[in-house]
Amino acid sequence: MQYKPNIYSQTSHIVGFTDYLKPPKAFHDVNVEELLWRASMSPRIRGHPFHFVPKVAFMFLATNQTSNVKKVDGNARMHPESPVFHERSQEVEWGMVSLIEAVRRLLANALLDILNQHFVLLSETCIPLYNFSTVYSYLINSTRTFVEVFDDPSSVRYYLSNYTRITVDQWRKGWAWFAIDREVAIESISDRQYFPEFLKCKGHCFPDEHYLPTFVHLKFAARNANRTLTWVDWSKGGPHPMEYRSPNVTAALLSSLRSGYGRKCEYNGRSTDVCFLFARKFMPDTLDNLLRLAPQIMYFST
Template identity: 95%
Template structure:
């Protein structure tokens, strides 16, 4: 009598649809496995269930996390709260100006993509603060028809240096600041990129890929959908390699009101002109936290 193996023996535990949708509780340690899992995307548009879209706030942070409490106090997401439970990405060595920065961002995006409810992805630092309350920020991002990656043509020596060592031509290079807000499609395509991302990894020195990779990638793949601007205010007026740092004496009602209005700037949102051009601002040092919490209810309408 020929033995026929029971092909159902290994399927005694059936994973239901609800369980399948939940992000893994333990994130994969192996980066290749993580990126492969995160790159999966349904081919059918829409969802056969009620999905409440979420915004993933991703922090590329040092050990100082004071302002993370401020960014997330209104959303109840500061590091001590349950909202950060099992959401901390294991640290790896990251060096300013080097390719380890874009590798870190890729890991952040991949982990956030594991939750299918995350539809928009915002990169922040520990020195970032919100300029509007959570409901305003959420509505602005969820309802936007554009992604927000700053992209501009910068004929610098860095670009020409990189072009000599990669297959990316001089005319393809674009630059922009690292702080972005992108949708799920752009995020998936970015962490799945095996054409341009490896070219940036060839750089062994200070080539500042965090200011070049995503702007170049979005310019080449998603130019028509991008707003070509960042949602994070940064003051470069003093020059130098780093932006202005805000300290406690700087934080006044007048400053926050000016930042909220973008110092009188106008921009486009869903085809209309608006003065709400920035949702976040940096670099606010840890000693600004008390002033920010005191002014938040009256200026930014936070419920503290």
């Protein structure tokens, strides 16, 4: 009798493109270390063997007082226990290292969606100055990232002597509100060289104004526009920018912000007057005026 070996065929499940392109679930049970590890993965082959529509991830670093969100939702006041943030918020303190840890978690969660190609950090007091089509086109077609980076000698007081991997001449400052592409986002959440230095910070040393500007200056200077896309008015001085209230919100103000008060900047090698896509700090009582003026000034659909 001829011997015929048993042949077992086993097909392992391979996730197809349809499943691969599905956005990840908003809730997951991984810890921060696992989250950063998973988010740091990146395909080595350039291009996409499937129909690819890039997305922009708008990430909000928000306080509990997100009344604008609550008003749209039909309620009177925002609480961290509301369905929007229930069991999802973590304590972050102004000026402390917990701020940049929170930003890394936001980036890591957004990176889980392979379609997200640009990442914008905003606050609950930020507003768009242009409609979505304009904002999307500006970001997707840009050849630069937008992280404000400048050398401010006064900020050296926040430089600690135990930052052994960063020298004073490498130290940079910039406002926290950025727009970066996927490569910069992956590299920043994977950073094991400079980020641990900022974790040594104790007290109010404002790492949110120094870590990413320093990191981008050291790693991606040639690709960075060295400017932010978020208008902030610091003309009054002090540790906090000007707050816009309802009487301030007029068609003239929004038009001025859209033009950057006559500023010019560079976009993909050409001069433009579209320098800011967002603005802050707009308080909750400005919402009605903003909704009324949006179709007129920003050409939002009513």
